[in-house]
Amino acid sequence: MNPDITLHDLSFSWGGHPLCQHLDLRLRGGKTTVLLGRSGIGKSTLLRLVAGLLQPQQGSIRGISDSVAWMGQQDLLYPWLSVQDNVMLVARLNGEKPDRARALHLLEQVKLADVAHARPETLSGGMRQRVALARTLYAERDVVLMDEPFATLDVMTKLSLQTLTATLLQGKTVLLVTHDPLEACRMADDILLLSGQPLRIEAWPVPDGAAPRTIDDPGLLQAQGQLFTRLNQDEEKSV
Ligand SMILES: Nc1ncnc2c1ncn2[C@@H]1O[C@H](COP(=O)(O)OP(=O)(O)OP(=O)(O)O)[C@@H](O)[C@H]1O
Incomplete structure (x- = not known):
């Protein structure tokens, strides 16, 4: 059972502009929490604080070990390695024997076994993100931090990668x-809506049913509409 991640009394400023002050937050272990909010509100900064890439001026973060994987908009595949070698990168970096069979099994799961020996440059953006997902799974990290990993993909590729x-x-x-x-x-088990400066974080109701929810689910469509309305209000307040 993965532990919860807790942020306690967290304060962080960029050059004197407070991004968060005395923030307390609990992220449920073993669940997917989505951070949502208008552009520039501080989502990526918060993720970087959780990852330990930024140090808070005050407060602490508990429940996060070294077992963390990161997936961003950039897939960060090594162009000189094959798809399969990219998936097994962590073994190479740790000086361990790569498990070729497991890497191939993961490539089957992301439907890319047939390009295991290809170079990343020959793949589409969506295929490359599927390789990045297989690499994340190969590393067997307990915590996966994802910063808009599907933002650059076309809508159909995005939907299938979300699923x-x-x-x-x-x-x-x-x-x-x-x-x-x-x-x-x-995708969410929990949705957190970020607004304000310094940040306020609000738990937002999640549609019924387990993720990944289908796009024609009426509850999902209603929740999506309510979220759009709320984000639009936040956007209008900010200009
Ligand atoms: N390296 C930096 N130095 C100074 N200020 C920064 C830095 N990185 C981010 N900021 C500021 O912190 C605030 C939050 O930025 P952040 O990237 O966390 O927002 P975001 O919600 O992830 O935005 P987006 O959705 O557009 O990626 C912004 O005002 C931004 O200008």
Whole structure:
């Protein structure tokens, strides 16, 4: 059972502009929490604080070990390695014997076994993100931090990757940053809405049923509409 991640009395400023002050937050272990909010509100900064890439001026973060994977908009595949070698990268970096059979099995799960020996440059953006997902799964991290991993993809590729990711990462502690209310409603166990400066964080009701939710689910469509309305209000207040 993965532990909860707790942020306690967290304060962080960029050059004197307070992003968060005395923030307390609990992220459920083994669940997918989506951070949603207008552009520039502080989603990526919060994710970087959780990852330990930024140090808070005050407060602490508990429940996060070294077992963290990161997936961003950039897939960060090594162009000189094959798809399969990219999936097994963590073994190479740790000086361990790569498990070729497991890497191939993961490539089967992301429907890319037939390009295991290809170079990343020959793949589409969506295929490359599927390789990045297989690499994340190969590393067997307890916590997966995702900063808009699907933002650059076309809508159909995005929908299928959301389904695949939510299915394959079940049971892990996932923190997903997105602008997209539909993505939040499809993938989240918990939705946190970020607003204000310093940040206020509000738990937002999640549609019924387990993720990944289908796009024609009436509850999902209603929740998506409500989220759009709320984000639009936040946007109008900010200008
Ligand atoms: N390296 C930095 N130095 C100074 N200020 C920064 C830095 N990175 C981010 N900021 C500021 O912190 C605030 C939050 O930025 P952040 O990237 O966390 O927002 P975001 O919600 O992830 O935005 P987006 O959705 O557009 O990616 C912004 O005002 C931004 O200008």
